Amino acid sequence: xxxxxxxxxGLVQAGGSxxxxxxxxxxxxxxxxxGWFRQAPGKxxxxxxxxSELGTRTYYAxxxxxxxxxxxxxxxxxxxxxxxxxxxxxxxxxxxAADSTTATMTVSSVDYWGQGxxxxxxx
Numbered sequence: 001x002x003x004x005x006x007x008x009x010g011l012v013q014a015g016g017s018x019x020x021x022x023x024x025x026x027x028x029x030x031x032x033x034x035g036w037f038r039q040a041p042g043k044x045x046x047x048x049x050x051x052s053e054l055g056t057r058t059y060y061a062x063x064x065x066x067x068x069x070x071x072x073x074x075x076x077x078x079x080x081x082x083x084x085x086x087x088x089x090x091x092x093x094x095x096x097a098a099d100s101t102t103a104t105m106t107v108s109s110v111d112y113w114g115q116g117x118x119x120x121x122x123x
Contacts, residue, residue, distance in 0.1 A: 002026040002112040004096045009117030012086055016121070020081040022096030022114055029077040030054065033099045036070060036081045037107070038092035038119075045095070049081060050105045057103075064090075086121045094119050 008020040035050030049070035050059045069082040096114035099105045
């Protein structure tokens with residue numbers, strides 16, 4: 001059974017930075033596309049960024065492109081989300097996700113979810 005444990009959320013002022021980490025265990029890490037989703041109150045869960053199994057391909061939602069960077073360390077079986085120039089609209093619960101079947105990664109294709117970590121950006 002895969003376990004995903006997130007850390008790094010918190011409260012930050014607009015323009016600030018946070019780095020989220022997600023530690024993966026229980027299966028072969030390099031068999032999974034890894035991603036970060038977020039869900040704000042009253043909104044649907046949305047994909048923020050994803051990274052391919054070997055880290056050679058990344059995807060970013062338009063809302064975060066140029067500000068967020070997803071990376072992974074396969075030796076440490078950990079995926080990261082570096083968030084810079086944060087805006088109040090980035091406030092949400094952020095979820096780490098693992099997908100073994102699709103490269104595009106959707107809410108319905110994700111195999112495993114982390115418990116979520118709150119990110120709050122004050123104006």
